[in-house]
Amino acid sequence: MILFTLLALFFAAIVLWKGARRPLIGCTIALFWLFAAGWLTAPLLDLAQPRRQSAAPPKFGPRTAIILLGGGTVYDGDHMLVPPRDALSRIDVSARNYAACKRTEATCQVIVSGGNPQRHPATEADTYLPYLLRHRVPRSDIVLENRSRTTYENARNVAAIVGESHYDALILVTSAYQMPRALLDFRCFGIAPQPQISSARRARLGVLPRFDNLVAAEIALHELGGLAQFHLYRAIGWF
Structure with a gap:
């Protein structure tokens, strides 16, 4: 726009x-x-x-929450509502972090934060849920926060969820372009998660x-x- x-x-x-x-x-x-x-x-x-954004492997605690920020929803060729490319990367990285966390025998959860700013038939969190299940993240370890419409609301609503539980480690998964703003918003609510970048955008230089x-x-x-x-x-x- x-x-x-x-x-x-x-x-x-x-x-x-x-x-x-x-x-x-x-x-x-x-x-x-x-x-x-x-x-x-x-x-x-x-x-x-x-470029200074962290690419270090995350540090898991006895109770770890992996926060997956929504990145919209789109229609595919069959007119099915699906996650866009960047959101698929966030789902994949969140699932891989979950698997690595579980190997430490810790308690791990994935908090999926994303409402419906596009006004599609389903929220981002609800649309991403089946993809996490396919990545072998159990439903019992997935928390859906499906009311946020902005990054600020992501931080506010996740902070309320985190405040009700005692997590030892928080990991924030999103795209490189959203990470700086997301970290600022989360810090507004006293949360300093470990950043885990799922993907980055690159320009293709040329004449055309x-x-x-x-x-x-x-x-x-x-x-x-x-x-x-x-x-x-x-x-x-x-x-």
């Missing part, structure tokens, strides 16, 4: 400022080509996905425009805007 809004603003400027139509049209084409060809998308992703680069640019702009919003709200005392 950010790129669409940007395009709409350029279009409005072109309509209103007749004397500057040619340079505005040229700027619009150049800007969106830079996004689509990856040359602007790559530095935006570098800002949204800092690519739709994937536009998607990655939209994601990066969304996350950077979310970080700016967080710090603004913190400065005025809302967080």
Whole structure:
């Protein structure tokens, strides 16, 4: 939506400022080509996905909770509601962490946090549940939090669940682009989980425009805007 809004603003400027139509049209084409060809998308992703994010193996405790953040739902070719690619990576990494945790003979649970911001027939948490079961995570060790619509609500609602149990270790699983904002939101509620990155976005540089680069640019702009919003709200005392 950010790129669409940007395009709409350029279009409005072109309509209103007749004397500057040619340079505005040229700027619009150049800007969106830079996004689509990856040359602007790559530095935006570098800002949204800092390289210093932890890739160390997690440390499990006697009671460990693995927090899987929702990443949306989409329809496949058969019009079935499924997790998107990034969410599938989060499910896979969460299941592998669960298996590794169980090998230590610890008590382990997976908390799946994701509501229905897309207003689809099912929530993110409920859609992901069968995939975790296929990865051999027992239903008794899965906690569904299916009311969150934003990353902030993920943190708030998971904090309420965590507050009712005594966990010795918390592991947060999400994509690299969401991790910085997610950690800030969780720390608002006194939680400092161990980050476990499930996947990262990369721009493909070239001459020809690519739709994937536009998607990655939209994601990066969304996350950077979310970080700016967080710090603004913190400065005025809302967080």
